Amino acid sequence: MARLVILGAGVAGHTAASFARKWLGKEHEVVVATPNSQWNWIPSNIWVGVGGMSKEDVVFSLAPVYEKVGIDYRQALALSIHPEGNKSHQKPFVTVKYTSPSKAGQTEEIEYDYLINATGPKLNFDATPGLGDGSGHVGEHTVSVCTADHALHANLELRALIEEMKKGKEAKILIGTGHGMCTCQGAAFEYIFNVEHALNEAGVRDKATITYITNEYELGDFGMGGLHIKAGGYVTSGKVFAESLYTERDVKWITRAHVNKVEKGKVHYEKLDGSKHEEEFDFAMLIPPFAGAGMKAYDKDDNDMTKKLFNPAGFMFVDADYESGIRGFENWKPSDWPKTCQNPTYKNIFAAGIAFAPPHLISKPMQSPNGTPINPTPPRTGMPSAMMGKAVANSIVDMMLGRSDTPTHTASMTEMGAACVASAGKGIFNGTAVAITMYPIIPDYDKYEYGRDLNGTFGMIGLSGHWVKHLLHHAFIWKAKLKPGWTLIPE
Amino acid sequence: MRKIVQYSQNDYTPVPSKFTVWRRTCVLWQLIQFAIINVKMTVLILKSHH
Numbered sequence: 001m002a003r004l005v006i007l008g009a010g011v012a013g014h015t016a017a018s019f020a021r022k023w024l025g026k027e028h029e030v031v032v033a034t035p036n037s038q039w040n041w042i043p044s045n046i047w048v049g050v051g052g053m054s055k056e057d058v059v060f061s062l063a064p065v066y067e068k069v070g071i072d073y074r075q076a077l078a079l080s081i082h083p084e085g086n087k088s089h090q091k092p093f094v095t096v097k098y099t100s101p102s103k104a105g106q107t108e109e110i111e112y113d114y115l116i117n118a119t120g121p122k123l124n125f126d127a128t129p130g131l132g133d134g135s136g137h138v139g140e141h142t143v144s145v146c147t148a149d150h151a152l153h154a155n156l157e158l159r160a161l162i163e164e165m166k167k168g169k170e171a172k173i174l175i176g177t178g179h180g181m182c183t184c185q186g187a188a189f190e191y192i193f194n195v196e197h198a199l200n201e202a203g204v205r206d207k208a209t210i211t212y213i214t215n216e217y218e219l220g221d222f223g224m225g226g227l228h229i230k231a232g233g234y235v236t237s238g239k240v241f242a243e244s245l246y247t248e249r250d251v252k253w254i255t256r257a258h259v260n261k262v263e264k265g266k267v268h269y270e271k272l273d274g275s276k277h278e279e280e281f282d283f284a285m286l287i288p289p290f291a292g293a294g295m296k297a298y299d300k301d302d303n304d305m306t307k308k309l310f311n312p313a314g315f316m317f318v319d320a321d322y323e324s325g326i327r328g329f330e331n332w333k334p335s336d337w338p339k340t341c342q343n344p345t346y347k348n349i350f351a352a353g354i355a356f357a358p359p360h361l362i363s364k365p366m367q368s369p370n371g372t373p374i375n376p377t378p379p380r381t382g383m384p385s386a387m388m389g390k391a392v393a394n395s396i397v398d399m400m401l402g403r404s405d406t407p408t409h410t411a412s413m414t415e416m417g418a419a420c421v422a423s424a425g426k427g428i429f430n431g432t433a434v435a436i437t438m439y440p441i442i443p444d445y446d447k448y449e450y451g452r453d454l455n456g457t458f459g460m461i462g463l464s465g466h467w468v469k470h471l472l473h474h475a476f477i478w479k480a481k482l483k484p485g486w487t488l489i490p491e
Numbered sequence: 492m493r494k495i496v497q498y499s500q501n502d503y504t505p506v507p508s509k510f511t512v513w514r515r516t517c518v519l520w521q522l523i524q525f526a527i528i529n530v531k532m533t534v535l536i537l538k539s540h541h
Binding site: 419429430460468 | 494506516518
């Protein structure tokens with residue numbers, strides 16, 4: 001009997017656990033350790049943040065789902081990895097601390113034969129003074145939509161503001177990224193247009209000045225160096241379409257900005273040219289930068305070897321070319337990116353989703369004359385996370401069952417595409433969403449003139465996009481609950 | 492009404508015509524678009540799994 005331990009039960013971890021459990025016989029164990037009791041379909045948090053959905057619509061309890069399929073579920077936070085074991089353990093193990101009410105604070109050492117690190121990000125609010133509360137949580141001046149609870153709170157604040165606006169208040173709304181090194185601009189993009197839509201529906205749009213603030217060099221970069229699509233007889237940059245939408249919906253934008261301080265009703269930011277500015281707000285939703293989960297690693301003598309397993313931001317090393325980062329943007333290649341997501345030192349450890357350390361950015365690295373880096377970090381959420389989770393599970397199952405000594409499946413972001421449906425307002429007949437497909441995620445300028453296949457890269461906005469996003473909401477929650485036919489719904 | 496200010500950032504961007512905006516929520520047109528998005532996404536998924 002062998003044991004696979006999976007740390008995290010987000011998109012990557014839950015996908016890996018579900019498929020591993022399905023493919024492995026009952027003689028093998030699948031253990032999931034995650035501090036959360038509920039699974040969250042994060043893309044729909046946007047709608048919770050404007051009151052279009054309830055928290056219950058976007059979360060469900062993990063325990064009954066895992067019990068149904070025979071996954072050993074521990075509601076616990078991973079603290080450390082011991083890939084060589086130690087004096088007490090012959091086998092490698094992880095240390096976890098329980099977060100469930102019945103065992104809160106208790107620690108346990110769980111041995112493993114194979115390990116998947118799919119812990120997702122730590123929401124690093126405290127990277128920007130005032131954005132966090134000093135203890136790792138969102139601060140009092142702004143709101144967030146990163147979790148279902150954050151989104152619930154955001155909606156309460158938004159509704160309170162709308163009530164004031166109905167009485168005549170003129171309001172400044174600021175939405176975007178709360179640091180120069182943020183990723184996940186898509187969430188801010190979705191939220192700003194959903195807020196704009198909600199203000200229209202409440203009849204107070206004319207009372208609001210809405211501004212988008214971002215660390216992107218241009219709108220439409222999204223941490224992927226932007227994209228080009230064929231439209232109207234032209235090959236056109238996504239920047240043009242993004243700016244068009246912002247203009248159409250009367251949303252101002254501030255690009256190339258690093259928010260360096262948040263106060264009550266005001267953000268301070270530095271632009272890429274080094275200039276310093278302020279922007280006032282009555283309501284602000286700013287995305288925090290992401291960091292790794294903050295796990296430690298120890299060798300067999302219990303010496304700290306965290307640097308051997310994780311980069312300084314806390315993301316795990318896998319089969320990427322980490323030397324490529326210093327070769328400079330002009331020399332980056334698709335082959336720099338990982339394929340199997342296997343750790344190069346410990347072959348029984350894999351990382352999937354946000355937890356793996358990217359070799360470098362996708363967007364061009366930039367910094368202000370003051371030395372402040374202002375560039376989006378690489379997105380690796382959603383569809384790529386799920387595909388990595390499945391590929392890693394497939395490889396590990398083959399290795400556990402003795403079919404191979406090496407990973408049998410790959411999930412390289414250079415050979416996979418991404419589909420993104422970004423809501424721009426919820427409504428079965430008046431909603432809209434931007435539907436985008438791109439292939440590949442990591443641009444390849446040796447293979448494609450514009451870095452990506454123009455036949456596989458496409459974008460449109462309309463009601464149909466909203467229907468697709470709504471359909472995906474129900475389909476992926478059905479799949480995540482492992483209901484009949486769940487394997488037929490693709491990642 | 493949106494106010495376009497000369498020499499400001501929104502003075503230089505293309506904006507959709509009324510017909511284009513109408514098509515975005517025209518149910519018949521959007522049913523066709525819905526089919527197209529699904530085909531595009533299916534092709535993408537098939538290309539992406541290795």
